[in-house]
Amino acid sequence: MKNMDKIKILNQTKKDVKNIxxxxxxxxxxxSLILTKIPENINEQYNNLRILSDLLFPTLEKELxxxxxxxxxxxxxxxxxxxxxxxxxxxxxKEKINIITKINSxxxxxxxxxxxKKIIQKLSKNILKLIEIKEKIxxxxxxxxEENYKNTKEIATISIACxxxxxxxxxxRLSRFPASTIQLLGSEKSFFKALKTNRKTPKYGILYNxxxxxxxxxxxxxxxxxxxxxxxxxxxxxxxxxVEIYKDIIEKLNxxxxxxxx
Amino acid sequence: MKNLxxxxxxxxxxxxxxxxxxxxxxxxxVCAGIKKGIIxxxxxxxxxxxxxxxEGYTISYISDLISIGEVVGIDISAYSMQxxxxxxxxxxxxxPILGDCNLPENYKETIENEKFDLIIQDIAQKNQIEILxxxxxxxxxxxxxxxxxxxLSAISQKHKSIxxxxxxxxxxxxxxxxKTKLDPFEKKHILIYGENK
Numbered sequence: 001m002k003n004m005d006k007i008k009i010l011n012q013t014k015k016d017v018k019n020i021x022x023x024x025x026x027x028x029x030x031x032s033l034i035l036t037k038i039p040e041n042i043n044e045q046y047n048n049l050r051i052l053s054d055l056l057f058p059t060l061e062k063e064l065x066x067x068x069x070x071x072x073x074x075x076x077x078x079x080x081x082x083x084x085x086x087x088x089x090x091x092x093x094k095e096k097i098n099i100i101t102k103i104n105s106x107x108x109x110x111x112x113x114x115x116x117k118k119i120i121q122k123l124s125k126n127i128l129k130l131i132e133i134k135e136k137i138x139x140x141x142x143x144x145x146e147e148n149y150k151n152t153k154e155i156a157t158i159s160i161a162c163x164x165x166x167x168x169x170x171x172x173r174l175s176r177f178p179a180s181t182i183q184l185l186g187s188e189k190s191f192f193k194a195l196k197t198n199r200k201t202p203k204y205g206i207l208y209n210x211x212x213x214x215x216x217x218x219x220x221x222x223x224x225x226x227x228x229x230x231x232x233x234x235x236x237x238x239x240x241x242x243v244e245i246y247k248d249i250i251e252k253l254n255x256x257x258x259x260x261x262x
Numbered sequence: 263m264k265n266l267x268x269x270x271x272x273x274x275x276x277x278x279x280x281x282x283x284x285x286x287x288x289x290x291x292v293c294a295g296i297k298k299g300i301i302x303x304x305x306x307x308x309x310x311x312x313x314x315x316x317e318g319y320t321i322s323y324i325s326d327l328i329s330i331g332e333v334v335g336i337d338i339s340a341y342s343m344q345x346x347x348x349x350x351x352x353x354x355x356x357x358p359i360l361g362d363c364n365l366p367e368n369y370k371e372t373i374e375n376e377k378f379d380l381i382i383q384d385i386a387q388k389n390q391i392e393i394l395x396x397x398x399x400x401x402x403x404x405x406x407x408x409x410x411x412x413x414l415s416a417i418s419q420k421h422k423s424i425x426x427x428x429x430x431x432x433x434x435x436x437x438x439x440x441k442t443k444l445d446p447f448e449k450k451h452i453l454i455y456g457e458n459k
Contacts, residue, residue: 006357009372014347016360020340 025170032162038134049123055110063099070124077117151235154246163206175236183229223260266326287447290320291411294447300455307331311378313363314385317345325353366397382409386416391431412452
């Protein structure tokens with residue numbers, strides 16, 4: 001090959017790499033991969049925080065969520081006064097503030113130095129930052145789905161659609177799958193094991209976490225998963241043509257599920 | 263080994279003031295093969311096709327060996343291709359291509375039907391020998407050589423029973439010159455050096 005050819009091929013490969021990495025599917029996959037790992041990180045840091053703060057409030061964590069707990073500790077720890085205005089501004093309801101004041105009256109009266117108090121405050125700030133990042137990523141994924149794949153978002157829910165994209169690699173490839181494949185996505189290992197040993201095949205894969213299936217009785221779960229997978233595969237194909245059909249399909253699905261429940 | 267690009271990433275200075283790089287057999291299967299006794303005959307003006315180039319550790323040493331010739335690296339992953347493109351801008355005899363080695367017709371036009379003296383393959387897939395055969399039919403010269411690193415655990419977990427089966431399949435299309443296990447450096451691997459029939 002001559003030297004001129006190399007420049008031509010190099011430009012071609014650069015273009016190919018750019019096309020693949022700039023794709024919206026790839027962006028969604030990357031964001032959802034980060035999103036699955038952030039909660040582990042938050043839990044780890046929350047345990048670290050509670051090693052110190054549990055001595056002050058041993059029963060507070062049962063009443064509040066992680067975000068509310070960190071907000072309260074951040075405001076309270078240095079002055080040791082409850083600032084009602086700031087707590088209300090940050091979205092904590094009146095009932096929960098009442099619970100906090102009740103628990104505060106049974107305080108254990110353990111006193112920390114000022115420097116350890118600052119460490120506790122910094123730990124709680126760290127967790128709040130991670131929660132903020134998580135919320136931003138969720139918003140970003142929601143916007144990407146809203147613009148490109150609205151039908152799938154409404155029926156399959158965002159978290160399941162993200163996992164389907166991770167397995168298949170791209171939305172175009174996913175839309176070519178038949179409904180029976182979509183029903184079993186995520187349960188490949190047990191499916192092929194069942195085929196080898198002549199036992200019963202699985203009924204669902206990642207669809208098991210869908211809110212419509214969790215509600216059902218054990219007897220109906222397989223049947224609902226099959227009809228749900230059929231509707232999802234229709235929506236995937238409609239999203240490629242950019243047609244809005246999700247309202248009709250949700251109605252039909254609800255009628256079908258009522259028939260199955262009888 | 264002599265370094266083609268001076269002050270490239272990994273290097274140690276020789277006593278004779280000629281720059282040399284260190285080639286680790288624990289990271290590269292071709293180097294492990296050389297340690298075990300398979301020395302592929304590579305000349306300065308050779309044209310080499312490398313299937314499964316990844317981020318370009320081994321391929322950078324092969325580009326050192328052929329100062330006049332050219333080496334074409336093919337890989338399927340877009341992420342590792344970014345690093346290979348950066349490497350190819352330094353090394354002028356290295357050409358990167360993004361493609362699937364299972365479908366050689368797709369990159370047949372970009373290579374412009376060039377024939378190669380040697381094909382090196384390092385892909386962990388179930389049909390490793392079939393991939394080599396497809397590429398050799400299209401791109402290998404008549405007396406060309408092949409160097410295949412066979413990962414047995416990618417084919418089956420019962421790796422002891424399938425060695426003869428795989429070697430028979432290899433001998434249908436190629437003649438075996440030498441073969442070894444890469445045991446202390448790489449587990450469950452066989453390196454085969456062969457010639458086109």
